[in-house]
Amino acid sequence: MRPKLTQQQLAEASCVALGTIRKIERGERGVSDSTLEAIADALGIDPARLCSDRESVQTRVHDALPVLSAAIAAYDVPDDGPVRPLHELREVVDAAVSWRLAARYTRIARELPDLLAELARGYHQAPAAEQAELAGLLVRAYRAADAVAYKFGARDLSARLVDLMRWAAPAADDPLLAASVAYVRTETFFAARAHTPGLRALEHALDAVPAPATAPEIAARGALHMRAAVIAGRARDTGAAAGHLDEARALADQVSEDVYCGTAFGPDSVRIHEVSVSVSLGDEHVSRALDVAGEWKPPRDLPAERRSGFYIELARAQLWSGLADDAFESLKVARHIAPQHTREHPWVREDAGTLRRLKRADAETLSNFAEWCAAT
Incomplete structure (x- = not known):
């Protein structure tokens, strides 16, 4: 969070009129979603921390889910409309990824339906030379939307978004992106409590991921091992959980902590997953989670969601x-x-x-x- 700002400094940083800031603070007027987001961005905090109404965030997100569902229903027959140049679409998708990592679900729910429709138009209208990149942008945007659907309990909508990621990923012709989709697909197995099939699906994905030569390739493989360790823990497969966690730890030692293909990976992320695996296994393994927390805490530069x-x-x-x-x-x-x-x-x-x-x-x-x- 930024140091305390004066009303004038907050108005300048958020591009919100000073008079509006004063009226909001005095309780003389309400605040729109866009103004709330602008003020939260200026303060460097989650907008939910500014809401006095405890129901408001949840209600706004749930109200947006049908709009999101309608946007993806027409993924192959999008409405006519404008499509921004590729460089602008890259920037807005990058922003959506940052909102997901920061758990800014209200903003995703408000912004993503129009963006997904625009990306679908762009993909279907684009010349062949641009389709692969647009498919990749669609996958990343679908993943951001899925974070809202999954976290807010819309499991059917989440499963549809995962299916759309799997539909678009082959057109992107990027094996690392395909690995990230396999990582996200595990949500459907968690939701169904189908842990053993989920572990099998991740192990198939590990067979397909490129050999770990570059940092992104190492991270892609490591992230899949992290995910496999957790779902093996849920399946109470102690041996598989330990084996995948060891593989993830060895790969994490070869790269710096960062976000690769939309997934945080590195030594700190593996420590967090070690806690998750211990809790998943339960019983005598829980003490390991307390041991990790006793000697280490996640640094502030890790994504808020993690x-x-x-x-x-x-x-x-x-x-x-x-x-x-x-x-x-x-x-x-x-x-x-x-x-x-x-x-x-x-x-x-x-x-x-x-x-x-x-x-x-x-x-x-x-x-x-x-x-x-x-x-x-």
Whole structure:
């Protein structure tokens, strides 16, 4: 978050009129989604942290899902309309990827339907020389949209978006992009609790990914191993989970922590997945998650979605280990990092509900948190 700004500095940084800033702060006028996003961008924070209405973010995203569904329904017969030049489309898709990594789901839900329709028009109208790049942009944009669908529980819409990624990826003629689609496809196996088939699908994807020579190739293979380790953990296949985690760790040691083909990979990401695998395996493995957290915390330059996920997984390990107060602190940290991601995570709802039942006489803050995330 940026240092404290004066009203004048905030107005200049957000390109919002000073009078508007003053009226918003005095509560004399409401704030539109676009103004909220501009102010949040200027402050360097998630817009959800500026919303006093706890229902507003969730409602806006859910209201946008039918529009998103309509946009992808016409993927092969898009409406006529303008298409921006390739360099402009690259920039806006890059922005959508950054929103996904920062868990800015409201913005994705608002911006992506029109962008997906435009990209579909561009792909179907483009000369052959440009179609591969446009297909790649479509895959990345579909993935950003899928983050909203999956995180907000629209599983059928998420599955359709994954199918569209798989449809567009071959036209992009990029094996690393195909590997990233295989990574995302695992969501459908998680949702169906089909963990063993999901592990098999990732192992097939590993067979197809290029040999790890360059940093992006190393990261693509490493990300698939990370994902395979987690789903092997959910399948309670201890040997496969450990083997894939070892492979991911060895590959991570060869590259710097960064975002490759839309997926964060490197030594820090592997540590986070080690916690996830430990929680997935449960029982005596949970202590390993506490050991990792005892000696390491995710750095601030990791994507917000990944950092908040670490604390959500850690909270579950702490709760299972009888550390209720620590678990609540971890959930609060996750909320601070990425409010939208944290609120929509089913484990947060379950664990906040458990904490409220365990600590009936506890302070108001726990009840407020449980109500905020609609705890079960």
